[in-house]
Amino acid sequence: MLLTENLKTDVLKNFHSNDYDKVEKKAQFLVKKGFSDPWLCNILAVIFAKQKKFRLASEYFNILVDLYPEDSENYFNLGNLYRDSEDNDNAIKYYKLSLGKNSKSYETLMELSKVFLKEKKIDKAIFYAEKAQKIKGYLCDADNIIAQSLFLKGKFENSLKIYQGILKSCSNSDKEKININISSNLIELGKLTEAKKLLSNLKTKQAKYNLSLINLKN
Structure with a gap:
């Protein structure tokens, strides 16, 4: 039995006001009454995920997978759920299943790359x-992961070039972080004067840490 628009509006009203307890109670009551609307399953999955009730969230996301096995979004949501619960093996599994349904999903490729980077599986992080x-080359997110990965592989010149490219197009709010990453490469390459000059006007803890590394090397 599907939900009427009035019932959906009532549940959404609580959802948008972040009253998750009410949403959960109303949604579960409707399920017990025989409503099996996919929309309801999705709401419950999202609510449980937001409350970090990962087991319950996965149950409802899996119902959606069973109902719509060709919908890449349901696998992607499960990947995100396992990522948030720090179950990287299952996150990778479901991101790959999502890509099997939609191989051109920028968001899925990026999340899979991030998980591999977290796992220190550098070549796979770069691959994805x-x-x-190739899909959204005008965004810097993929470049940033590639630069991080190359740094971890010890390919400092290559990492440096990518970060310098990112610096030209990134937002002002990201410039300090990128400059710190550039300085890390410069330090590894022994270009301490350049690194020190770059860090001199930065105030973050990481900037101070990098300056302390320079002082140790001098």
Whole structure:
């Protein structure tokens, strides 16, 4: 039995006011009454995920997977759920299943790349970031992951060039973080004077840490 628009509006009203307890109670009451609307399953899955009730959230996302096995979004949502619960193996599994349904999803490629980077599986992180880059090359997110990965591989010149490219197009709010990453590469390359000059006007803890590294090397 599907929900009427009035029932949906009532549940959404509580959802948008962040009254998740009421949403949960109303939605579960409707399920017990025989309503099996996919929309209801999605609302419950999202609510449980927001409350970090990962097991319950996965149950409802899996119902959606069973109902719509060709919908990449349901696998992607499960990937995000396992990522948030720090279950990286299952996150990777469901992101890959999502890509099997939609291989051109920039968001899925990026999330998969981030998980591999977190797992220190550098080559795989680069592989998926490069695929994402081909889809939305005008965004810096994929470049940033590739630069981070190359730094971890010890390819400091390559990482430096990418960060310098990112700096030209990133927002002002990101410039300090990118400059710190540039300085990290410069330090590894022994270009301490350049790194120190770059860090001199930065105030973050990481900037101070990088300056302390320079002082140790001098």
